[in-house]
Amino acid sequence: MDDGLIWILVGLVLLMAEIVVPGVFLLWIGLAALGTGLVTVLFAPGFATKVVVFLVLLAVGIGAALTLRRRQKPPVRVNTPDAGLVGRMGTVTERSPAGARVHLGDSDWSARVSGEAEVGDTVRVDGVDGTTLVVSRVRR
CATH class of the missing domain: 2.40.50.140 (Nucleic acid-binding proteins)
Known part of the structure; x- marks a missing residue:
């Protein structure tokens, strides 16, 4: 089996595992593996280049996740004892x-x-x- 197809298969398995196991850490690893697989299929780079491509894509994904997390609003505190009481x-x-x-x-x-x-x-x-x-x- 071609290396690129193995990378793509591993990426798809990780994305499916993300659906089963809640969290967002497997998403970025799976997307990085998919991207590495596509680069491998298109350009047939050496092993070191594949590793670098994977790590760069993973770093970009983690950076995107951290940026999105900072933009989230704090959770609404409904039905907690102090919701709306402080200051009254x-x-x-x-x-x-x-x-x-x-x-x-x-x-x-x-x-x-x-x-x-x-x-x-x-x-x-x-x-x-x-x-x-x-x-x-x-x-x-």
Whole structure:
């Protein structure tokens, strides 16, 4: 069997494996193998040239993948406890040595207060720790 056809066959096998095994690493190796196979069929280069062509095509593919990855938007954080809560204002409804409760929107949340805040004070959500709000008193 011709070397070029072997490169093309290996590239196709890797591309099919990419479909079965999720990820994107086999895609670039498979495309580099296909490209090397095409160069081999068209020009019949020596072994060293085939290796260099394969490595150059692989480097170009990895560079393209990294460029595409940088352009992706960060994942949308839907239905996570801190989605949309940080920065919102609430009211302290209960304060005890064990912690506090804060009314925020239409819900009451357990809260950990940074600093001093009494019942009725307005607080701002600074973060979320599990299902506990981390809040601080808003100074007027």
